[in-house]
């Protein structure tokens with residue numbers, strides 16, 4: 001097999017993916033520019049320095065919007081985890097979200113086609129379904145933030161660019177967590193406050209339910225769809241075990257040995273209230289099954305966050 005390209009290889013999911021591929025003996029071309037428009041790159045740079053010099057890894061520190069993508073020349077498979085995630089920030093810089101989530105994805109897919117790749121895997125999101133995101137892939141698009149809108153636009157644009165020469169797997173991830181999680185994400189911020197003995201901000205809307213998906217289960221889903229037997233398709237990637245925010249907070253409280261002081265804050269616009277992904281399609285097409293419970297996954301994330309302090 002040829003090389004695998006990982007766009008956004010320094011990011012939360014991209015880095016887990018890269019490490020797994022390198023451990024499995026693949027040659028990887030990773031591209032990332034440590035974009036700081038969403039969160040600090042300090043931890044990403046530290047983590048990348050641990051793998052950057054491995055023999056079967058070529059790391060390109062560059063902006064994908066500027067880079068000549070003929071660097072994909074020997075790549076059989078292109079994985080796109082690059083972009084701007086997070087709903088809250090998307091209200092502030094919607095145009096930038098469009099550039100990094102739509103234009104970048106299309107440029108990358110066209111380069112994959114031009115360079116003869118056989119598979120393109122694109123990180124989409126349950127945000128395409130909107131505030132209530134319950135069910136299988138046939139739910140209609142109903143995004144409720146500029147971020148969600150860009151994820152829809154990217155899916156449509158990639159579908160239009162697809163010509164059968166390179167299989168296109170679109171994966172809709174549901175709330176990914178685990179060690180290395182982005183510092184703007186809920187669990188990261190809650191665990192950080194709990195460990196520091198600070199008040200934990202909790203959204204004031206009761207009944208929030210999320211389908212939290214452990215990052216290694218997401219990585220395994222990507223590995224599963226790289227298989228040539230899986231063609232062009234859209235898949236939900238979720239644990240399919242929705243949990244209330246209160247229950248997740250109780251687990252974090254127990255794992256951080258604290259008396260968590262919860263402070264109610266206003267729930268921002270564009271937040272998903274219920275997510276629960278049906279993954280029947282992915283489980284039928286592959287042997288993939290999510291295997292990490294919320295408790296085990298949170299235990300790993302808490303122990304990762306205990307091991308360092310972020311400024």
Ligand SMILES: NC(=O)c1ccc[n+]([C@@H]2O[C@H](COP(=O)([O-])OP(=O)(O)OC[C@H]3O[C@@H](n4cnc5c(N)ncnc54)[C@H](O)[C@@H]3O)[C@@H](O)[C@H]2O)c1
Pocket residue numbers: 007008009010011012013014031032033034035036038044062063064065080081082083084085086100104123124125126172173174175176177182
């Ligand atoms: N984390 C989640 O819960 C989640 C859920 C659903 C979907 N997703 C999607 O998965 C993908 C990865 O998410 P993440 O949480 O790992 O985000 P992340 O921000 O940690 O990773 C994205 C990476 O892309 C890089 N990048 C951005 N613009 C770039 C550019 N122009 N050139 C080169 N590199 C660039 C960033 O530097 C960053 O390292 C995103 O598309 C996100 O929308 C994530």
